[in-house]
Amino acid sequence: xxxxxxDQIERILPSLDLMxxxxxxxxxxxxxxxxxxxxxxxxxxxxEVHIKYGYLKQQQHYVIKIASGFYEDxxxxxxxxxxMMLLFSQKSGQAVCALLDEGLLTNVRTAxxxxxxAKYLAPERVDKIGMVGAGTQARLQLSYLKPVTxxxxxxxxxxxxxxxxxxxxxxxxxxxxxxSTMDIRELQQQCRxxxxxxxxxxxxLLSDYLxxxxxxxxxxxxxxxxxELDPKILGKADLVVxxxxxxxxxxxxxxxxxxxxxxxxxxxxxxxxxxxxxTLGRESMDQITVADLTGVAVQDLAIAxxxxxxxxx
Amino acid sequence: xxxxxxDQIERILPSLDLMxxxxxxxxxxxxxxxxxxxxxxxxxxxxEVHIKYGYLKQQQHYVIKIASGFYEDxxxxxxxxxxMMLLFSQKSGQAVCALLDEGLLTNVRTAxxxxxxAKYLAPERVDKIGMVGAGTQARLQLSYLKPVTxxxxxxxxxxxxxxxxxxxxxxxxxxxxxxSTMDIRELQQQCRxxxxxxxxxxxxLLSDYLxxxxxxxxxxxxxxxxxELDPKILGKADLVVxxxxxxxxxxxxxxxxxxxxxxxxxxxxxxxxxxxxxTLGRESMDQITVADLTGVAVQDLAIAxxxxxxxxx
Numbered sequence: 080x081x082x083x084x085x086d087q088i089e090r091i092l093p094s095l096d097l098m099x100x101x102x103x104x105x106x107x108x109x110x111x112x113x114x115x116x117x118x119x120x121x122x123x124x125x126x127e128v129h130i131k132y133g134y135l136k137q138q139q140h141y142v143i144k145i146a147s148g149f150y151e152d153x154x155x156x157x158x159x160x161x162x163m164m165l166l167f168s169q170k171s172g173q174a175v176c177a178l179l180d181e182g183l184l185t186n187v188r189t190a191x192x193x194x195x196x197a198k199y200l201a202p203e204r205v206d207k208i209g210m211v212g213a214g215t216q217a218r219l220q221l222s223y224l225k226p227v228t229x230x231x232x233x234x235x236x237x238x239x240x241x242x243x244x245x246x247x248x249x250x251x252x253x254x255x256x257x258x259s260t261m262d263i264r265e266l267q268q269q270c271r272x273x274x275x276x277x278x279x280x281x282x283x284l285l286s287d288y289l290x291x292x293x294x295x296x297x298x299x300x301x302x303x304x305x306x307e308l309d310p311k312i313l314g315k316a317d318l319v320v321x322x323x324x325x326x327x328x329x330x331x332x333x334x335x336x337x338x339x340x341x342x343x344x345x346x347x348x349x350x351x352x353x354x355x356x357x358t359l360g361r362e363s364m365d366q367i368t369v370a371d372l373t374g375v376a377v378q379d380l381a382i383a384x385x386x387x388x389x390x391x392x
Numbered sequence: 393x394x395x396x397x398x399d400q401i402e403r404i405l406p407s408l409d410l411m412x413x414x415x416x417x418x419x420x421x422x423x424x425x426x427x428x429x430x431x432x433x434x435x436x437x438x439x440e441v442h443i444k445y446g447y448l449k450q451q452q453h454y455v456i457k458i459a460s461g462f463y464e465d466x467x468x469x470x471x472x473x474x475x476m477m478l479l480f481s482q483k484s485g486q487a488v489c490a491l492l493d494e495g496l497l498t499n500v501r502t503a504x505x506x507x508x509x510a511k512y513l514a515p516e517r518v519d520k521i522g523m524v525g526a527g528t529q530a531r532l533q534l535s536y537l538k539p540v541t542x543x544x545x546x547x548x549x550x551x552x553x554x555x556x557x558x559x560x561x562x563x564x565x566x567x568x569x570x571x572s573t574m575d576i577r578e579l580q581q582q583c584r585x586x587x588x589x590x591x592x593x594x595x596x597l598l599s600d601y602l603x604x605x606x607x608x609x610x611x612x613x614x615x616x617x618x619x620e621l622d623p624k625i626l627g628k629a630d631l632v633v634x635x636x637x638x639x640x641x642x643x644x645x646x647x648x649x650x651x652x653x654x655x656x657x658x659x660x661x662x663x664x665x666x667x668x669x670x671t672l673g674r675e676s677m678d679q680i681t682v683a684d685l686t687g688v689a690v691q692d693l694a695i696a697x698x699x700x701x702x703x704x705x
Contacts, residue, residue, distance in 0.1 A: 080492060082395070114434070114435070114436075116432060116433060116434060119429060119432045119443060119445065120429060121427070121429060121445055121446065121447070121454060121456075122427070123427075123447070123454065123482055124482070125482075125483060126484075126485050128445075128454070128456075128480070128485065130432060130443060130445065130456065132432065132434055132441075132443065133434065134434070134436070141434060141436065141441070143441075143443065143458055145456060145478070145480075147480070147485030148485070149483070149484050149485040151484070159484070159485075160485075161480075161484065161485040161486055161487070162485070162487075163478075163487060165458070165476075167441070167458075167460070167474075169436055169437070169438075170438060170462070171439075171462050171464070171472070171474065172439050172441065172460030172461070172462040172472075172473075172474040172475070173474055173494075174474070174475075174476060174492065177490065179393060179487065181486075
């Protein structure tokens, strides 16, 4: 078994073109070419662990991905992610590669999925990007949005001035023009491409402030109880896109909206079908679209394969 | 993260006294001190993968165990096991140790559980041990039975003369007196301690040949469809013991017997309660007892911890 440590992964990542790989993964998934059992979940006093696993039929490997989020401090404010990705042979079950990414690849494939959602669903003209949350994922989302929009103006929302300031300094170095706010209304009014990245369990984006022509990518909620969007937003949306229909019925924003009776299964479409052009994405500037990304094992498989392959070169 | 490879594990294993460790694990589990989510399962063309995971509350680590069985040949006859065990910190989610056991520790903890079941449930006097199956697990079960019975006479049942002969040669070297049979009736008539170790999906042990005073430990079936015992055997038994009540309702022999309407939940007890003495085990020489061992994550945790600890010494 090959072992690839985090520092090696960090060196390999900039050379990879992950968007086409992960687009293909979503397409294969929506075409029924993947086997992805329900997510395994382990809850502990100070954290939670997700086990995502699966494979594409007739390919070489299956993946088992372990990703955790643990509160670092007693006050339960600072969360750190951890984990690893494992590739095994579909023929023998032999372990082929352990990617000791400590959660990095999960963060990156989530950001890439955000970029894919924006590519297909955001309005053509975005004057300001709205980022909800100012942590690691909020940084990565912005970085990976670069190739899909020329917009560099950003409004970031958070609850800690310190965090917002640190986010501003970091992202300005990456060429963005960052304005902070602690007022979600301001963000919703000014931004037509909004990405939510927090572990919130109560809605942050409110239906009352929802503007025509907005696209929202929700990546924070990946459990049955996390929620960043007022479920009425999904009810109002012209288009609700799930990364995995099956998974979004059990976790994430769609799960919440269905539970609230504001959305029905037939109103949703799957991201892979939008990518392949089997169903239409955004049809006009005025439409409201929501992409609910709960994270699917095929994304883990795609990124793990890409890093493994590059490490062989 | 510490990495322990299979050759190191093989060197460490003989020095470990695993029975008390795994007895404690079963007791803690039955006392409700463990968190063990449902088993994750991945089915492939030529094999299956089980992911078992969990932890004991207020302890140091949680375990994620990956174990697979794959057919090595196109004819789907020879199966090989593989996998690894991973220990993580309960406080931070950090990976502490990867035990690259290739399935060995799963095989061993299963054999130890078999010995524990025999210790508490087999009749005091056993003149001959009946082993159903002649593969790796059938070898390990016998080895680990040594400390709990003085009986060294064994009848082994199998479907391949070659396999039976190879089993005889191997186990005679370990001091057993081995007789082979391809007639399950002969085995059931002569043996009062029977261990079943095959991946069969149709009953091998038959209710018609069941003798008074027999104890059966069934370790082969760990899925909803595998089955080695005629479910009537569980119906007739005076005592049916589950390693995990929750798990045995979904997989293994108990699951089959309940599905067939021959057993009810209240007729079963849990192994951890027998070990702790909270419920009685065998009460007379004449009783028929069945232990259904589907394999519980707390066993994986116990053996992984023991090997990890020994590796630090």
